[in-house]
Amino acid sequence: RSLQLEERKPSQQIAQRRVRKRRRLRKVRRRVRKSREEEERKQHVQRRRLSSSSDDNSEDESMSEGEMARLKEEVEEKKKLIATLRNKPWRMKRRLKCLKEAQAFVEKFEGALGKGKGRRLYAFKVMMTKKIIKFNRDFENFKTACIPWESRIKEVESHFGSSVASYFIFLRWMYGLNLVLFGFVFGLVVIPEVLMGMPYGSLARKTVPREEQDSAMDFSVLFEFGGYCKYSIMFYGYYNNQRSIGLLQFRLPLSYLLVGVGIFGYSLMVVIRTMARNANEGGDGAEEGTFTFCWKLFTSWDYLIGNPETADNKFASTTTSFKESIVDEQENLKDENIHLRRFLRILANLLILCCLGGSGYLIYYVVKRSQGFAKKDRNELTWLQKNEVEIVMSLLGLVCPPLFEVIAELEDYHPRIALKWQLARIFALFLGNLYTFLFALFDEVNSKLENEKEIKNATIWALKEYYTNYTLYNNVTENIPPPNISPADVIRGPCWETEVGIEFVKLTVSDIQVTYLTILIGDFLRAVIVRFLNYCWCWDLEAGFPSYAEFDISGNVLGLIFNQGMIWMGAFYAPGLVGINVLRLLSSMYYQCWAVMACNVPHERVFKASRSNNFYMGLLLLVLFLSLMPVIYSIMTLPPSFDCGPFSGKDKMYDVIMETIEKDLPPFMADIFSYASNPGLIIPAVLLMVLAIYYLNAVSKAYQNANLDLKRKMQMQRDEEKNRRNNKDSTNQVMKDLEDLMPNKSLIPPPSAEETEIPADQLRKSPKVTGKPGAAATGKGVHVQKDVSLAAANPRAPVTRPPGPRPPGPLPGNARGPPPGQGMGRGRGGPPPRR
């Protein structure tokens, strides 16, 4: 190639230099183009690039810089078109044609743009990019195929509609989250301890104490997570505090702490990402009442319904909701007794506050009692007494919500508002119960800590005694071997973390039991009774009193959220809890899918709590923060037990981090951390964040205002259009003033003649636009006043020619030049009649 060039050009120095420079420039240009193209390449039909490029060899010399740039732009445009083709509401045939054209164009000219040396490398890069794109697409397809339970959820959707199915989708999402958390905990904490740590029986903390060993295998003990369960990987107390274990020098205490905190971090990230995604999809701006009728009409039909029975239900509920809204509109004008209403509402709220207070106190009392029971011998207690706390909590969760509903009858709210109040109250109930439980637990922890001090003293004293005795009997003062006691006989501290972990695990297990029993009895048994007793009962059981149950979406979702809150709280003290939860969610999915299909009927009244997706995510976020607080508090303030767990022997749990920074990281990192934790740095950072929040708030308000402004402008334009069409007289004061300022008012052309003749020869391209006679005339009217009017062209007609009262001359895009002012089928684009 270079020889060819040198032969063709004159052999003078200057020409040679010119040739070399041009070659260099071409190389640079090629490189830049290559990198840009590779970034934006799409999948093409398989073609030989080399063959196409060889055709354009000769053109390379003749293409100038400007032509190249223009060609490049066109290629980019075509690529963008290919990417957005699926968004266009055309028919497939047209899209296919367009795609093929665009692809052919890109193939042809891309070949022209990249040539010369490095052609083989270029071809290789092109091939690699294509392979990467194909791989990405296959991976996406594979990921979609991996999503479990699609067919099951689809079946539920077609029978019950999308609101019930949204619960199952939420359940599946939770399952995914818990699976990842389980992976973290299992992979980073449990497996290292099992593989590289000391086995069972080697240390005191890992062995069942001598006095408990007889009963350690009993089912009742195991069921309460005592015995072998207590001294296993499931709970905090099993883990050793050795700084680094195994060949890899794995730092277990550090890993335990980081995983414990990392669980919250990961969950937070996932929840916020999902919330952001939901917020993008759903509508944001409109408030509840603006488009009620329109939304009911246009969006109430659920296209996923495939079952005729469900469809009938949906018809009935749609009709009811239409009738109700119509009546509602009229009732809003009715006058009621406001004072009685207010009094009743205050009364209802008081009653509910009393209920909440009562339930909180009940839980506190029961937990205190259980502490008293714990001191007695286990065999003397009945099963009821042993499990009192869990039973009471679950019962409260079952009984109180219906009670709240009954009290809410007093309030007489609109159903949607009543639902919101109900959800808020159930949330307060669960929260109150959980926190009361935590406070009671906290008392217990404190008492255990007191207990621990005594035992610690006792152990130290025993050790000293052993050493003294040894010295006395053997007359040796140094190198005394450590006492030879089997691990089962060592005096143990009370290990409060394991106790807390056990409490949470017991709570979770009883929650699972109660949920499954409720479904079995409340839904299944009820359905069986209604079905079979109906043959011999006086009234119609199916239509009348018990009838089949409806699926309680909000109750189930709240239950799921709170269950997750308990898992988050307990995971730090009981690493096995996450595993239990994964099993629970898995079985829940199958069990509830079966129960819903077998025992439930679709809802009679379907009013969707709009934006409910983000509502539940918001609740989950709140619960996440509320469960984060106790864990962080205990890490920061409570001293760990002295003889169990990975932090035993330290003053505070986070000392492990300080230790790592001092010993493992290079010294300057310690300096950095100490500077970073200086209050002088943290307080300004917090202030900065507060300022940023304030600024973003102000910006969003400004956007809202701009939005309203634009809406108003649109409205004004349309009003102007309408008025102009009807009476040619502006009602807008601004317009009136502007018109008065016009030098010659007669610029407004008489509409009558043109209006009648234009519709006759309308040639509209798009079938969507109606042949409204007004449009054409206004087109003419508008562009005359174009300089002064804010109203743009009537948005309904296709703007194929720019309207404009330009001085006579060829308009861009108007091939015919200055035509006479009429006879053009579109009625627009011709210059105004000349004066």
Place this chain on the structure above:
Amino acid sequence: MGGTSSKLPKDLLSEYQELTFLTKQEILLAHKIFSELQGGENGPYSSRVSMQKILTLPELKANPFRKRLCHVFSTSDMKDGSLNFEDFLDLLSAFSDTATLEIKSHYAFRIFDFDDDGTLDARDLEKLVNCLTGETDDTRLTAEEMRQLISNILEESDIDKDGTVNLSEFQHVISRSPDFVSSFKIVL
């Protein structure tokens, strides 16, 4: 039986993936179902499936707008609502999970426009309400209620006060609705 179960050629498959919102599995599943619908047809292997056959699909059986769906997505010259495979893919793509709001609202507008004149006037709205309230007489609205309902709807959505709802007004209303995208979905 018409032809054997023909496989979708690979380059067509990749082009369909490029042009629709469907994944490869969804396109293959659609092809399978479409072939089954074609297979039962009497007569030679025709590329169009009649409207009656399409309406036997379980996903469309209970839908009150099924006939409109076929008419909107059909490209047949005889305007009989028959669909070929590409029309079928168009339908599924517009109703898929990942389709954008613009596409969905565009097709929703065309489905609701019973007389195909480009706007939703009072007659279209009345037919729409009747579709949604079922077939039997006791679920339908009275004339007075219907009038009230339609006037409320026009009041809410008709910005330029011309008595009809055009595409941009419709899209304006729909884009604010949080339920539209999730309810306007059909999955095979």
